[in-house]
Amino acid sequence: MRSALHSGAGPARSRFSARSRSGAARTMSTAMNFGAKSFKPRPPDKGAFPLDHFGECSASKELFMECLRRSGFQSGACRELSMAYLQCRMERQLMANEPLEKLGFKDLIDEKSEAKPEKS
Amino acid sequence: MVGMSYAAVPLYRLYCQATGLGGTTGAGRGAARIEEMEAVKERVVKVTFNADVHSSLQWNFRPQQSEIYVVPGETALAFYKAKNPTDKPIIGISTYNVVPFEAGQYFNKIQCFCFEEQRLNPQEEVDMPVFFYIDPEFAEDPKMAKVDLITLSYTFFEAKEGQHLALPGYQ
Numbered sequence: 001m002r003s004a005l006h007s008g009a010g011p012a013r014s015r016f017s018a019r020s021r022s023g024a025a026r027t028m029s030t031a032m033n034f035g036a037k038s039f040k041p042r043p044p045d046k047g048a049f050p051l052d053h054f055g056e057c058s059a060s061k062e063l064f065m066e067c068l069r070r071s072g073f074q075s076g077a078c079r080e081l082s083m084a085y086l087q088c089r090m091e092r093q094l095m096a097n098e099p100l101e102k103l104g105f106k107d108l109i110d111e112k113s114e115a116k117p118e119k120s
Numbered sequence: 121m122v123g124m125s126y127a128a129v130p131l132y133r134l135y136c137q138a139t140g141l142g143g144t145t146g147a148g149r150g151a152a153r154i155e156e157m158e159a160v161k162e163r164v165v166k167v168t169f170n171a172d173v174h175s176s177l178q179w180n181f182r183p184q185q186s187e188i189y190v191v192p193g194e195t196a197l198a199f200y201k202a203k204n205p206t207d208k209p210i211i212g213i214s215t216y217n218v219v220p221f222e223a224g225q226y227f228n229k230i231q232c233f234c235f236e237e238q239r240l241n242p243q244e245e246v247d248m249p250v251f252f253y254i255d256p257e258f259a260e261d262p263k264m265a266k267v268d269l270i271t272l273s274y275t276f277f278e279a280k281e282g283q284h285l286a287l288p289g290y291q
Contacts, residue, residue, distance in 0.1 A: 039221050044229040048236040051246045061199060061247050065184060073188045075196040076161075082197035086251070095231070102151040103230065104195030104253060 050094050057088040083108055122175065153255075154230065159194040160259040170273035171200055177278040178206050179240065184247070193256035195230065200248040200274060204240035211239045213279040219271045226258035227270060237279050 052058070064081040071077035083105045089095035100109055167190055169183035184199040204210050214234045218224035232250040240246065250272070258264050 039217050039219075039224050041215055041217065041234075042229070043235050044232045046231045048233050048238075049231050049249055049251075051233070051238055051240075051248070053241075053244065053246060055247075058247060061249075064197065065199065068185055068188065073185060075188050075190045076159075076194060078197075079194070082195075082251075085197060085249070098151075102155050103251070104154050104157070106155055 046096065046098075049089070052089070052094055056092045057085060057094065060085045060088040079105065080108060154195065154253065157193040157253070157256050160192045160256050163192055163259045164189050164268070165191065165254060165258075166269045167196075167198070168269065168271045169198060169200070170271060172273065172275040173212075174275065174277045177212055177276050178210060179204055179212055179276060181212075181274075181276050190254060192226070192254040192258045195251060195253045198250045198252070198272075200233070200250065201245065202238070202240060202248055202276070203245040204242060207242045209239055209241050211237050211279045212276040213237050214274050214276045216275070217273045219273075220267060222263055223254075223258070223267050223270050226255040226261070226264070227272070228253055228255060234274065 060081070064078055064085050067078035067081050068074075075082075083100060083103075086095060086103060087100070090097050100106075166187055168187045169185065171181045171183050173179050173181050180203040182201055184201050188196060188198055190196045202212070213236065216229075216232075216234050218227045230251045230253065232252070233248040238246075238248075252272075254270070258267075
């Protein structure tokens with residue numbers, strides 16, 4: 001029993017060390033080996049947001065973050081506030097003006113325009 | 121390892137020039153796609169956020185939410201925060217990574233704060249938004265059937281004045 005265990009451990013040990021050596025080599029090589037499959041970052045579709053240096057939309061962001069925290073970080077629950085944040089940015093030249101439908105808020109816009117005739 | 125990550129920015133630039141990376145190939149990204157796509161509401165994906173700075177960059181950089189639950193086909197907003205605690209202006213430039221690797225092709229950033237220089241004045245703190253969506257085709261890819269967690273990692277490097285990541289096709 002004991003000898004069987006011992007003989008089993010021998011080859012396993014050398015296998016393990018061989019694997020870790022090649023593993024290290026593999027890590028080193030994939031980090032530098034651009035031909036291998038690796039993640040390819042893509043630039044954002046609409047470029048970078050200018051920085052909100054003066055915190056002009058911080059209040060809007062806070063409302064959105066509070067909503068996220070309340071809803072258990074459900075993005076779907078806070079889309080109106082995310083739309084409001086982006087509108088804040090657009091109004092202050094912190095984001096290129098874009099129709100909200102093109103930012104994925106078409107359903108929210110349609111809801112609003114349907115709600116208006118009912119209210120009046 | 122430190123040396124390699126330090127060299128990553130110029131090496132990344134060389135890589136982009138050599139491979140023509142930075143083009144907008146893929147499942148029809150663009151405004152039309154975003155406008156027409158439908159949310160796959162039954163397929164909830166958890167997106168977690170990582171923030172790193174290169175050792176030479178003295179910014180405090182962190183995500184403002186640890187996770188967010190999204191569905192493919194629905195645009196989502198998330199925030200990072202960066203602060204320059206020093207007494208001199210510092211310019212940073214960031215890149216990002218998505219794991220699992222195969223999910224990265226479905227992860228589309230509409231707008232964020234990466235690949236362009238961002239200058240923070242002394243003691244300045246700013247919100248950095250990321251506006252993104254997961255392509256609805258994610259829900260139809262059998263290889264993605266077991267993927268319910270995607271991690272988005274941003275890393276900031278210090279940029280010298282006037283330097284920029286020259287991504288072909290990206291202005």
